[in-house]
Amino acid sequence: MHILLTNDDGYFAPGLQTLYEVLSECTDHDVSIVAPEGQRSATGHSITLFNPLFVTEYPLRDPIKGFAISGTPSDCVKLAVQGELIPKPDLLISGINQGSNLGTDIFYSGTVSAAMEGVLLGIPSIAVSLASFEYKEFKPAANYLVENLDRFLKLEHHGLLNLNIPGKPREEWGGLKVTRLGKAVYENIFEKRTDPRGRVYFWQSGSMMQDYEDDTDLRAIQEDYVSITPVHSDLTDFDCLSIWKELLVKTK
């Protein structure tokens, strides 16, 4: 297989580089990297229309290539595939992200959005996140993904696969749980400050509330399970369609 690696933490982030090393050492797959040149967390599915995109090439093993892009994670995937920086990949992996990407938070995630862009371009795509900002050992998570890649790819699915791995030593992980996306709710979101010129500004932060529903990815990670969620790409609310058609004709 030809695998495209990308992320939102940037080309040289240890999560991506560790996954590249493990894929290169432990498999026969060709691995290209097309990733943002720097930190792009929380950039969601944004793309760059009002600035040019610059490309810096880094040497990888021939014939595969590595490119750092001045844009967003979704720009990277579009430029890699539609801009033909690399041959069309058989699989896209976005990550390993430093920090979880769970529940409704995936809307904000550059990591998950890059995988979604892959899906929109017809490429099977996996987003992988290590669910901690402090724990920095990416190798167990990379090994886990590589060990399980074949069975994950056998799952019939037209969307993306969102994988979150506990940010702890492997012996503390529970098993694998198939989960639905939970609702991530935050409190104390904005911190108000005053700059040296007296202007008011806000920092966005906040802590996640700890009241998670059963069967969700949030709960699984809270209980130290590996979480896998099938995510689709059609936001149409089909349950409403026929009802709305009738109602809007009636009330015309």
Added chain:
Amino acid sequence: MHILLTNDDGYFAPGLQTLYEVLSECTDHDVSIVAPEGQRSATGHSITLFNPLFVTEYPLRDPIKGFAISGTPSDCVKLAVQGELIPKPDLLISGINQGSNLGTDIFYSGTVSAAMEGVLLGIPSIAVSLASFEYKEFKPAANYLVENLDRFLKLEHHGLLNLNIPGKPREEWGGLKVTRLGKAVYENIFEKRTDPRGRVYFWQSGSMMQDYEDDTDLRAIQEDYVSITPVHSDLTDFDCLSIWKELLVKTK
């Protein structure tokens, strides 16, 4: 009702300002504006975590207020509601956007993402777009929304309502169609150039291909109908959940 207006074209964009005028003149609703200080098209659902958010207040009719924010459309909605810049609104309207927001393109849209942020915060939300970059008459679209607001709000729905209006004089519009999201496919996406220092860069553009499926929002707008699509906020692919649970246990 207290209505929060936002957009991704910026606080002073004519689409938002025209909608504000029509809502203020033709209804009794209180209307607050919290919108980006400048152009934020294609910023998707990105939020600002690594920069402070500055707020500029503009006078509107008392007691309602207008704020321009240094961040993204989703920042605006979060800061308005979670940062309590304004009282919690009963309805959020994002737009009127210059240009359509249709099909899978809504992933990139700051306009639709702002409305999605409203939904995540429990506020009924409508995204409104004028489906042309050239046609600049926003008043007929604003009037249409105001005339139909009550019947749209009677539709039971837990997601957002994505409304696209033809970018043409009203007498050329067809009726209202309830649609599903289509698949927006582009060709000739990237234009390669060389800067004065000899560095290669890319502009992202591309034209949409014109082969749309029945019942989609893309087709409706192509045929000059007003398009309304119910959009939900749960990206879980529920069709796969139980099958995956069984398969992953089997192959363990």
